[in-house]
Amino acid sequence: MSKLIHSLVIFCLLLLAPQSVAGEKIDGIRIWPAPDSTRVVLDLSGPAEYTYFELKNPQRLVIDLKNTKLSTSLDGLADDAKVLTNVRKSTPKSKGSTRLVLDLSQNVNPMLFALVPAGPYGHRLVVDLFNAEEKVQQAKRKIETDRDIVIAIDAGHGGEDPGSIGRAGTYEKHVTLKLAKKIESLINKENGMRAIMTRTGDYYIDLNKRTKKARDAKADLLISVHADAFTSPGPNGASVWVQSNRRATTEVGRSLERREEYGQLLGGVSEALKDTNTEKYLARTFIDLSMDHSRDQGFTVANTVLGELKKITKLHQRKPQSASLGVLKSPDIPSILVEGGFISNPREEKMLTNAWQQNRLAKAIVNAVKTHFKKRPPDGTRYAKLHKVLKHKVRSGESLSLVAQNYKVSVSSIKAANRLKNDMIKVGQVLSIPQS
Incomplete structure (x- = not known):
C-alpha cells in the first residue's frame, strides 16, 4: 500500500510540474505612435517578470520576459511608427523565456512598467519610447497685438485608453476625436480665431500634457470633448462641466471622476512616474488666485454652451456641473468639459456616431464660443477690434436704460456683458458696452 501511495504522489507531481513552468503568453502587441513618443503595449496572459537593456550602433531596446511564450505575429508592427524600424525575436537568455528586440531609428529614453487588469484589458507590459533628440524650444511670451483668439480643443481619451464603450461597441475616444476635428474646422473658419488640437490621432496624451499644449499655444479657452456614460442605459442628454475643488455635485459627477482616474491609470502611468512635480504643481494651482478668474470665465462659457445645446x-443638466477633473485644472486658462450625450444610452450612442448630429453639436459649441468672445474679447486680439467693446464710466443721474439708449444697444446686452443681476448701476462704475 505504501508503494502505491508513493507512486501516486510521484504521478501527481509529474502532472503538476508542466503547469508550474508553463509560464505566461504574449497574446498581442499594439503600437501607439504619438508626435513626441511611441507606446508599445504587450498584452499578456498573466503578470510577467521582465528585464531590459539598450544597445547602440545600431540603436536597439532588448526586453527579456521570463517564463513567457510569444503567441502572436510580429509582422508589420513597426510600419506606422517612425521611431521603430522592426520588432523581432532573438535568442532568449534562458529556456522557456522570450527575448524581444525593438530596432530603433533614433536615440530614445525608454520607460517600462506593468499594468494589472483594468476595464477591457488584462495584464500588460507598457513600453514608452520618448524621443531623446527632440529639442524643446520655449519662446518668450511677447505682448501681441492683433493676435487671434486661440481655442484649445481636447479630444478626450485616445490610444490605450478607449474611454467609455457603448453597447454597440462604440469607443468614446473615436467619437471625441471626430467631434473635436469638426469643432476645430469651424473655429478656424471664424475671422480672428484659431484652434489647436491637443491630440490629432488615436494616441494617449497625459492630462498634464493636454493643458501644457494649451498653455504653450497661449490658449484663451480649453474645451475638452467627451461622451458621458453610466452604469445603466437610462441616463441621457448633454451636459457641461467646470472645475471644482469640492466633491462632484452629483453621482454622475463622481462616476465621471472615477472614469478619468481609470483613464489616467490606464494610459498615463509613465507620465505620472516621470513628472515628480505633479503634486507640487497641483498644490500651487489650487492656491493661485488666477484660478478664480479661470473658473469664473469657464462657468460663463459653460452657461452659454448649454444655451446653444x-x-x-436634450440636456442632462440645465446648469453647469462641477467635478474635480485634471484636464480642467489649468490655473490660467478658462476650461470646460462638454459631454455630447450618453454613450451608454443606445439611442444616444447612435446619435453620437451620426455625422449630422456631430455637425450640430460642433456648431452649437462654436456658436457659444463666438457669443462669449463677442461680449468679452481679450485685449490685443483682432476679435476685439472686429467686435469692439466700448467702456463707459457711469455719471451722476445716468440709468442703465439711458446708457443703453445713448449707445444704441439693448439693456440686456449690457447686463450680459457686465454680468449684472439687475438694472442697478453706481456712479463711477465702468461698464463694457458691446457692439455688434
Whole structure:
C-alpha cells in the first residue's frame, strides 16, 4: 500500500510540474505612435517578470520576459511608427523565456512598467519610447497685438485608453476625436480665431500634457470633448462641466471622476512616474488666485454652451456641473468639459456616431464660443477690434436704460456683458458696452 501511495504522489507531481513552468503568453502587441513618443503595449496572459537593456550602433531596446511564450505575429508592427524600424525575436537568455528586440531609428529614453487588469484589458507590459533628440524650444511670451483668439480643443481619451464603450461597441475616444476635428474646422473658419488640437490621432496624451499644449499655444479657452456614460442605459442628454475643488455635485459627477482616474491609470502611468512635480504643481494651482478668474470665465462659457445645446438636443443638466477633473485644472486658462450625450444610452450612442448630429453639436459649441468672445474679447486680439467693446464710466443721474439708449444697444446686452443681476448701476462704475 505504501508503494502505491508513493507512486501516486510521484504521478501527481509529474502532472503538476508542466503547469508550474508553463509560464505566461504574449497574446498581442499594439503600437501607439504619438508626435513626441511611441507606446508599445504587450498584452499578456498573466503578470510577467521582465528585464531590459539598450544597445547602440545600431540603436536597439532588448526586453527579456521570463517564463513567457510569444503567441502572436510580429509582422508589420513597426510600419506606422517612425521611431521603430522592426520588432523581432532573438535568442532568449534562458529556456522557456522570450527575448524581444525593438530596432530603433533614433536615440530614445525608454520607460517600462506593468499594468494589472483594468476595464477591457488584462495584464500588460507598457513600453514608452520618448524621443531623446527632440529639442524643446520655449519662446518668450511677447505682448501681441492683433493676435487671434486661440481655442484649445481636447479630444478626450485616445490610444490605450478607449474611454467609455457603448453597447454597440462604440469607443468614446473615436467619437471625441471626430467631434473635436469638426469643432476645430469651424473655429478656424471664424475671422480672428484659431484652434489647436491637443491630440490629432488615436494616441494617449497625459492630462498634464493636454493643458501644457494649451498653455504653450497661449490658449484663451480649453474645451475638452467627451461622451458621458453610466452604469445603466437610462441616463441621457448633454451636459457641461467646470472645475471644482469640492466633491462632484452629483453621482454622475463622481462616476465621471472615477472614469478619468481609470483613464489616467490606464494610459498615463509613465507620465505620472516621470513628472515628480505633479503634486507640487497641483498644490500651487489650487492656491493661485488666477484660478478664480479661470473658473469664473469657464462657468460663463459653460452657461452659454448649454444655451446653444438645448436648441438641438436634450440636456442632462440645465446648469453647469462641477467635478474635480485634471484636464480642467489649468490655473490660467478658462476650461470646460462638454459631454455630447450618453454613450451608454443606445439611442444616444447612435446619435453620437451620426455625422449630422456631430455637425450640430460642433456648431452649437462654436456658436457659444463666438457669443462669449463677442461680449468679452481679450485685449490685443483682432476679435476685439472686429467686435469692439466700448467702456463707459457711469455719471451722476445716468440709468442703465439711458446708457443703453445713448449707445444704441439693448439693456440686456449690457447686463450680459457686465454680468449684472439687475438694472442697478453706481456712479463711477465702468461698464463694457458691446457692439455688434
